[in-house]
Amino acid sequence: MRMKFHEQLDVLTDWLASMCHLSGQAIELATDALVGADLPAAERVFEINEQIEALRGPCEEQAMMLLALQAPVARDLRQVITGVYLVTDLSRMGGLAQHVAESVRRRHPNHVSSGAAEQILGRMGRLAGELAGLAEQVLRTRDPGLAGELDRRDDELDSLHRQLLGLIQDPAWTDSVTVAVDATLLGRFYERFGDHTVVVGRRVIFLVTGEQMKQ
Known part of the structure; x- marks a missing residue:
C-alpha cells in the first residue's frame, strides 16, 4: 500500500515539475516577444499556458485521490497538501507569463x-x-539548499524591479504615461512571478523538514 502511495505521489511530483518547466518556457518566450515586438512568439505563450492549465486538473485529481484512498498521515500527508498548494502557485506563474504576452499583443506592431x-x-x-x-x-530533487538559493536570486529580481520604478519616476522620463503604466505593470508581473518561485521553494522546505522557512 505504501509503495503504491509513493508511486502515485511521484506521478504528482512529475506533473508539478512539468508545470514549472512550462512556466519557465512561457516567461522566457513572453520576454522574447516583449523585447522583439514578436506577435507569433506572444501567441505561443498562450498555447503553453493552455498546456499548464491542462495539467492543473490531473494534479488536483491525483492529490484528492491520494487523500481519499490512501489516508496519508504525518509526512505523507504534508507532501500531498503541499502538492495541492503548489498547483495554484504554478498555475499563477503561467498566468503571469500570459499577462506579459497580452501586453505585447495589445501594443503590436x-x-x-x-x-x-x-x-x-x-x-x-x-x-x-x-x-x-x-x-x-527544487521540485525534482527536494533539495532545501537549492530552495534557499531561490530567495537569493529573487533578491536580484527585486533589485531590477526597483531600478525600473526609479527610472519611470525620474523627472527625466520622456516616454508617455501609457508607456509608463505598461512598464510598471510588466515589472509587477515579473516581480510576482519571482515571488511564486520563492513560494515553491519554501513549500518544498516545509515538505522536507516540516519547518516554515523564515521570510
Missing part, C-alpha cells in the same frame, strides 16, 4: 516599452526564467 526600461524588463524576464528552472530542480 509597436513595442510595449523601449530604451532603458525595455532593457531592464528583458533582464527581469531572463532572470524569471532562470528562477523557474531552479524551482523545477
Whole structure:
C-alpha cells in the first residue's frame, strides 16, 4: 500500500515539475516577444499556458485521490497538501507569463516599452526564467539548499524591479504615461512571478523538514 502511495505521489511530483518547466518556457518566450515586438512568439505563450492549465486538473485529481484512498498521515500527508498548494502557485506563474504576452499583443506592431526600461524588463524576464528552472530542480530533487538559493536570486529580481520604478519616476522620463503604466505593470508581473518561485521553494522546505522557512 505504501509503495503504491509513493508511486502515485511521484506521478504528482512529475506533473508539478512539468508545470514549472512550462512556466519557465512561457516567461522566457513572453520576454522574447516583449523585447522583439514578436506577435507569433506572444501567441505561443498562450498555447503553453493552455498546456499548464491542462495539467492543473490531473494534479488536483491525483492529490484528492491520494487523500481519499490512501489516508496519508504525518509526512505523507504534508507532501500531498503541499502538492495541492503548489498547483495554484504554478498555475499563477503561467498566468503571469500570459499577462506579459497580452501586453505585447495589445501594443503590436509597436513595442510595449523601449530604451532603458525595455532593457531592464528583458533582464527581469531572463532572470524569471532562470528562477523557474531552479524551482523545477527544487521540485525534482527536494533539495532545501537549492530552495534557499531561490530567495537569493529573487533578491536580484527585486533589485531590477526597483531600478525600473526609479527610472519611470525620474523627472527625466520622456516616454508617455501609457508607456509608463505598461512598464510598471510588466515589472509587477515579473516581480510576482519571482515571488511564486520563492513560494515553491519554501513549500518544498516545509515538505522536507516540516519547518516554515523564515521570510
